[in-house]
Amino acid sequence: MRASFASEQTYRQLTDALQRGVYGPGARLPAERTLAAQYGVSRETLRNALNRLADEHLVESVVGSGWFVAPEVVGEPPSVLQTFTEMARARGLRPTAHVLRRRVRTATLPEADQLRIPPGADVLDLVRLRGMERTTICLDETVMPLDLAAPLQDADLEDRSLYEELETRCDVRVHRSVYSVRAEVADTYLAAQLGVTAGWPVLVGEEVGYTDAGRPVLVGATRYRGDAYRFQADLFRPV
Incomplete structure (x- = not known):
């Protein structure tokens, strides 16, 4: 009974700390030994409380790295093309x-094929780190035909929506996107950019964006922290 009470009390104290922002989204918690001493309980009791919080998706354990506060999880509504900026604002x-x-460079053969441009044509290659508030969410790489995206070469794209800038500066509106998701693990470079450890799970969203006339205007790959993104879709069986 005493152990159960201690676990419940520790759970409530940790929950309160999370709600007050003592440990922010994505933050690493102190080591179990440190937390156990702080709350005056055994490591087993502490771990019971942490596992309960993990079941509620408030914290998560990463083997070899410790416990982390769950970041804000983002994801598009089913069947809706929603930009990162729109997801955050919502x-x-x-x-x-x-x-x-x-940078401006020549298109690779796969890019030229996807964008329906001549091999070796110039493209604008853009890489940005995206986040919400203080939490880093993803690394976004986008390639666009230079004949369409030329006004973006010198545009201020810090803290801006690329879709909105394309529409405002280039008169190009992305109407639909062919989108796929796959999994990989973060290498040393990507882990450093996303603020995680090497080997961390990553979800890669790859897309080709089209105008309403059917012209491909961008190809992109967005690498999301696996603990910060959820993909949803409506799936229908054929009649």
Whole structure:
């Protein structure tokens, strides 16, 4: 009975700390030994409380790295093409974008095929780190035909929606997207950018964006922290 009470009390104290923002979204919790001493309980009692919080998706354990507060989880509504900026705003959060790379180069053969442009044609290659408030969510890589995206070469794309900038500056509106999702693990570089450890699970959303006339205008790959993104879709059986 005493152990059960201690576990319940520790659970409530940890829940209160999370609600007060003592440990922010995505933050690493102190080591179990430190937390157990802080709350005056055994590590087994502490772990019972942490496992209960994990069942509620408030914290998560990463083997070899410890316990982490769950970040804000984002995801598109089923069957709706929604930009990262729109996802953040829908949750009352401030979207952020930091440009890591912007350059003009020649298209690779797969890119030329997807964008329906001549092999070797110029494209604008853009890489940005996206986040919501203080939480880093994803690394976004987008390639666009330069004849369409030329006005973006010198545009301020910090903390901006790429879809909105395309529409405003280039008169190009992305009408639909062919989208696929696959899993991978973060290498050292990606882990450093996303603020996680190497080997962390990553969800990769790959897309080709089209205008309403059916012209492909961008190809992209967005690498989301696996603990910060959920993909939803409506699936129908044929009649």
